[in-house]
Amino acid sequence: xxxxxxxxxxxxxxxxxxxxxxxxxxxxxxxxxxxxxxxxxxxxxxxxxxxxxxxxxxxxxxxxxxxxxxxxxxxxxxxxxxxxxxxxxxxxxxxxxxxxxxxxxxxxxxxxxxxxxxxxxxxxxxxxxxxxxxxxxxxxxxxxxxxxxxxxxxxxxxxxxxxxxxxxxxxxxxxx
Amino acid sequence: xxxxxxxxxxxxxxxxxxxxxxxxxxxxxxxxxxxxxxxxxxxx
Numbered sequence: 491x492x493x494x495x496x497x498x499x500x501x502x503x504x505x506x507x508x509x510x511x512x513x514x515x516x517x518x519x520x521x522x523x524x525x526x527x528x529x530x531x532x533x534x535x536x537x538x539x540x541x542x543x544x545x546x547x548x549x550x551x552x553x554x555x556x557x558x559x560x561x562x563x564x565x566x567x568x569x570x571x572x573x574x575x576x577x578x579x580x581x582x583x584x585x586x587x588x589x590x591x592x593x594x595x596x597x598x599x600x601x602x603x604x605x606x607x608x609x610x611x612x613x614x615x616x617x618x619x620x621x622x623x624x625x626x627x628x629x630x631x632x633x634x635x636x637x638x639x640x641x642x643x644x645x646x647x648x649x650x651x652x653x654x655x656x657x658x659x660x661x662x663x664x665x666x
Numbered sequence: 667x668x669x670x671x672x673x674x675x676x677x678x679x680x681x682x683x684x685x686x687x688x689x690x691x692x693x694x695x696x697x698x699x700x701x702x703x704x705x706x707x708x709x710x
Contacts, residue, residue, distance in 0.1 A: 510675040518682055519668040520693060525676040547700035554688060556695040583696040649693055651700035654669070662675060 507533060507663040515539075515655035522554075522647045528609040529664030532646065536601040536620075539658030547651040549583035550603065552614065552643050556582040561616075561635035568629065583649070584635045587620055599658070608643035668693055 508529075515521050526532065539548075551559075561584050563576040578585070586601060601620035608614060616635040646662065667684040670693075674680070685693060 511673045511678055511680075513671060513673045513680060515671050517669060518671040520670040520685070520689070521673065522670055522689075523673045523675055525674045527676060549696045549700055551692060551696060554692050556692045582699045585700065647692075649696055651697050655671075662673075 506665045508665065510662045510664050512659055512661040514657075514659045516657065517654050519652075519654060520647055520649040521655060521660055522645060523660075523662045524645045526608075526644045526646065526662075526664070528642055528644075529666055530607065530609050531665045532605045532608055532643065533663040533665070534601075534603040534605075534646065535661045535663070536599060536603075537659045537661075539599040539601075539660065540656050541650060542654045542656040544653045546653050548586045548599070549649050549651070550586055551583045551647045551649070552605070552637050552639070553641055553645050554647060555639065555641075558638040559584045559635060560638065561585070561633055563631060563633040565631040565633075566629065584616065584618075584637075586618060586648070587622070587629075587631065605643060605646070610642075611640040613638045613640070614643065 510526070511523055513521055557580070559581045560579045561581070563578070563585065564573070565576070566573045586603070587599065599620060599622045601618060603616065603618040606615045614637040616637065617633070618635070619632045620630070622629050648660065668690070669682055670685045670689055672681050672683065
């Protein structure tokens with residue numbers, strides 16, 4: 491039996507992913523990855539991303555378009571020991587950290603996002619997960635989303651509802 | 667004017683600048699919705 495490759499979240503072999511860009515934002519309300527070159531799948535990895543103050547929402551949009559996103563978002567907040575499901579239709583963006591704490595008292599925000607069918611004239615399928623933590627409190631999200639748009643994805647934006655990015659890294663990979 | 671970090675994936679170049687009108691319109695739309703939909707502590 492020959493060597494095998496480990497499948498990534500969406501089934502593409504990990505060895506096929508190409509790293510396209512990395513950003514370590516310490517300012518700005520939005521980080522935008524532009525000039526994407528028609529990969530079928532994109533994978534975004536956020537590591538220890540933090541904000542300068544407050545507890546903003548982190549949203550993702552594609553192609554600088556604020557419409558036609560839908561998502562199902564189960565999340566768990568350990569501080570209140572409650573689990574909640576949220577379903578959103580026809581939103582202006584995809585909420586990455588809904589219901590979870592994301593502020594300066596936390597160690598940071600870790601997330602993986604996979605966007606599939608990016609270069610095809612079909613709606614885009616998206617899966618994402620995240621975790622944020624203090625010593626005493628943890629929050630988790632594991633979610634699925636659709637962008638109901640047939641355009642090729644050429645840009646991925648991450649925006650805070652208030653305040654600025656302060657730390658961490660965001661890396662984008664592509665795969666066909 | 668909010669700042670945006672632009673990362674060009676074809677060159678790796680990164681710049682910080684003010685949002686242009688199109689970016690600002692998108693930002694204000696999602697900001698408004700995010701603030702309206704932000705769960706309260708009771709909902710969490």
